[in-house]
Amino acid sequence: MEKIGKTDIKHLAEQFGTPLYVYDSNIIKNNYSKLKSAFDSYYPRNTVHYSVKANSNLNILKLFNELGCGADCSSPFELYLANITGFAKDKILYTGNYESIEDLREVSKYNVKINVDDINSFTRLAKIKLPEIISFRINPGIGRGGFEGIVTAGSDAKFGVPYEQAYEAYRTAKDSGVNRFGIHMMTGSNNLEPYYFAEVVDKLMTIAGNVFTKLGIAPEYIDIGGGFGIPYDDDEEELNIDETARLVAETLLEKCKKYHFGEPELKMEPGRYLIGNAGFLISKVTGLKNSYKRFIGIDAGMNVLIRPALYGARHRMKIYAKEDRKNFYYVCGQICENSDIMAAHIYLPEVEEGDILIIQDVGAYGFSMSSNYNNRLRPAEILIKNEKVQLIRARETYEDLLRLMK
Ligand SMILES: Cc1ncc(COP(=O)(O)O)c(C=O)c1O
Known part of the structure; x- marks a missing residue:
């Protein structure tokens, strides 16, 4: 691999340094239009709210706004x-969990639709300001994700109102004077099976x-949440989004x-589906x-991309200008944790010190989950838009980290 779109990766590395997040706006646009047109064909009364937590760079948000997409926010700053x-x-939607009074007070100022995570969250909210319309995040008792760490419903999930308490939740809201309602769920991330979406909507x-x-x-x-998956391996198939939309619409209609709705x-x-494959590290x-074991150390460890260490996520990797795979390696970062393994037993070309290693599909939950652990500086971010390379976040400096220490 040598290019992202028409841009040479080595030039980017020389100009901006590494580690470096790079996003390709053409891929983002294509993802959005595939998803939007699939749902428009089968259920035109739909709104797509980009999940800001996936990647919250202002320039990325601007791009989604330009595309006509909405936003789903999970914290007061995302809302800001x-x-x-x-947008x-x-x-704009707000979907938090275990929402504090302080958060709810802040969120109330914006007059956006809120998916509350719990009956107690509603009660806290109603004391601040009775919402015009309310929706509860319901845990429908089933959940599924690409792997265990990203399942967000079912009996082990911390999220949502258990469906057995759904009546009580809506009755509480109605008795408090609310008379407009929505309903919400988010049951898991990175699902690649169309039928699953129909099952859970049902x-x-x-x-x-x-x-x-x-x-x-x-x-x-x-509100059916996100969860539309992307392949993280060459042998995984893409989610058939057209079939997903068809099955979801059929079930909804x-x-x-039946219920005269x-x-x-x-x-x-959606977060991952819209931006996951548009990001390269x-x-x-x-x-x-x-x-x-045979280790490759790279300058992008769990501080830069935590998904492999956090829940065993796998990412494809390429070496710049080298195609023939020769050896199995363990790829690790520079962090002082033995869980700082970016890929275990991955088949790569013969690698040398100084080579450029590209980690794929990092557009979602990449930078947004990064940290300063070991006092490493967070990387810069680049957006390639209309073939122009734009620095959308400067690399952190020592001064940035020192600024808040008293
Ligand atoms: C409430 C909510 N909505 C949407 C999403 C986006 O999920 P995905 O990136 O799988 O589409 C998440 C992700 O955690 C979420 O918590």
Whole structure:
């Protein structure tokens, strides 16, 4: 691999240094239009809210806003960023969890739709300001993700209102004077199986049908969260988004008819699907070691990309201008933790010190999960847009880290 779009990776590394996050806007645009047009074909009353937590650089948010996408925010600062980017209020959602009074006070100021995580969260919110419309994040009792660490529903999940308590949640809101409602779920990330989305939508709609009918109310929107997956391995197949949209729409329409819900708006909050494969992490090989295993040390460890260390996520890797794979390696960062392994037993070309190693599919949950552990500086970020290379975040400096220490 030598280029991202038409831009030479080595030139980027020389100009901006490593480690370096690089995003290709053409890939982002293509992802958005594939997802949006699939859902437009089968359920036109839909809104896509980009999940800001996946990658919250202002220039990335600006791009999504330009594309006509909305935003889903998970903290007051994400909401602030979405607001200064210029997203229309009715295209912004807020989905937190274990929301503090302070957070809710801040969020209330923006008048955006809120998916509350718990009945107690609603009660806290109602004391600050009764929302015009409210939606509960429901745990429908099932969840699935690409691997265990990214399953966000079911009996082990910390998120949402257990579906057995959904009636109580909506009754509490109704009794408090709210008369407009939505319903929400987010059951897991990186799912590649279209039928799963239909299965879980079916479950949510059955819950909504029972609860809303008993209370004599109807949902204005059904928010199915994100979770649309991307391949992280050459042998994984892409999610068939057209089939996903078709199955989700079919299920929604059938259930809406059954429960006399009319045609509520369908909301989605994808992160990974929109930006995951648009991001590349450019790193430099800092050292090779033949120990009990054959190690490649690079300057991008768990501080820069924590997904492998955090939950065993796998990422494809390439060496600049070398194609023929020859050896199995363990690729590690420079952090003083033995879990700082970026890839275990990966087949790569013969590697030398100074080589450029490219980690793929890091657009989502890459920079946004990075840290300063071991007092390493967070990397710079580059956006390639209309073939122009734009520095969208400067590399951190010692002064940046010192500024807040008293
Ligand atoms: C509430 C909520 N919505 C949406 C997303 C985005 O998920 P994904 O990147 O899998 O689409 C997440 C991710 O954790 C989430 O917590």
